[in-house]
Amino acid sequence: MSSLSIVLPAKNEAEGLRRTLPALRQQVPDAQIIVVDDGSTDETAAVAAEYGATVLVAPYSMGNGAAIKRGARAASGQVIVFMDADGQHDPACIPQLLARLEQGYDMVVGARNWSGQAGMHRGAANAFYNWLATRMTGFEVKDLTSGFRVVRADKFREFLHLLPNGFSYPTTSTMAFFRSAYAVAYEPIPVAKRIGKSHIRPLRDGVRFLLIIFKIATLYSPLKLFAPTAILFFLIGLGYYAYTFVTQGRFTNMSVLLFSAAVIVFLIGLISEQITSLTYRRDA
Structure with missing residues (x-):
């Protein structure tokens, strides 16, 4: 199996990391684990270091996408797993995603069902994104915005310059892979309730979701x-x-x-x- 790195962007996720990191160590003991502390004001960095993770600390918050980019650059593995640090993503799903990757894919995305969405409005928005991306690409897109995904590191790094510093890195990376004819697969995953408070704000992120719709189109075929x-x-x-x-x-x-x-x-x-x-x- 290819060498493995796991990147977890984290902002004030000390409690989530206390549950996620031990489970990761048990599931993939040989993997490089990187926690990117995006300007946290709690014990995120200390908790990550306590559990033996490589910690990258930003002096101020740069955004989820910025944390993903920093983590991808620091990853030494040939395969990178991206997952949330808030306890929503189950480390036990990683072997399932890796097995699918070994079937010849370049990216495998953990696809949530409706119950795994953060509220009805988010579920409806994501369903629309999936439909639009499917129409644009000609491939069935089951979860465009999932942050739990496994990628081949060399191919993912080709698109770092395209990734935004905000929350829409999953959309951008998925559409970039489709545009470049890299194989993308979807694997059903369970999603637990997050630990702590969400960083998403409905009013501010409503504009962001609207921009995602245009990004879907312009990243693939304007x-x-x-x-x-x-x-x-x-x-x-x-x-x-x-x-x-x-x-x-x-x-x-x-x-x-x-x-x-x-x-x-x-x-x-x-x-x-x-x-x-x-x-x-x-x-x-």
Whole structure:
């Protein structure tokens, strides 16, 4: 089996680590365990060190994605496991995910069911993300935002520059793997109730979730988002022109505006598609 590193981003997760780290040591005793302390104000770093983990401490909070990037750079294993430090993810699931990875996949994501979602609104949002990502990629996406995943380290590091410092690293990394034709699999996992207080804020993160929707599209194929939008503008313009021609016998400025918007949106999509292609281009 390939050498293994486990990365746990943690912000004020001392209590969660007291439960997670002993279970990790028992399940994968030879793995490198890295706890990235994202500016905690509790005993997160001390608890991680107490249980023998490698501790990376940030002087202030940089975000979950930033912690993931720091941990990925420090990981020495050929395979990296990313999981939460709050007790939601069961270390006993790691062998199951690793076994799936050995079947030829480059990333295996622990897929939560509806009961594993953090509330009805989060479950509904994630269901929509999964549907949209499935439509965009042509592959069934069972859990786009799960933070419990196993990846091949060399392939994951190719996309570190794309990952945001905030919470949407799972979305970005998954879509990047699909775009680069790296094989992604989903494995059902149970999810326990988190220990401690969630760092997600509904009002602030509502905007973040909206941005994720656009990120899903732009990370994979922008034209799949912009082309239908351009067609919609064109059809509305055509319908409005037909209406004004029949009722007024003329071609109005509104029709010109709608037709122009259709052309502009399509051209933006075309340019975005070229930029995306350059982003994922790998030099031989």
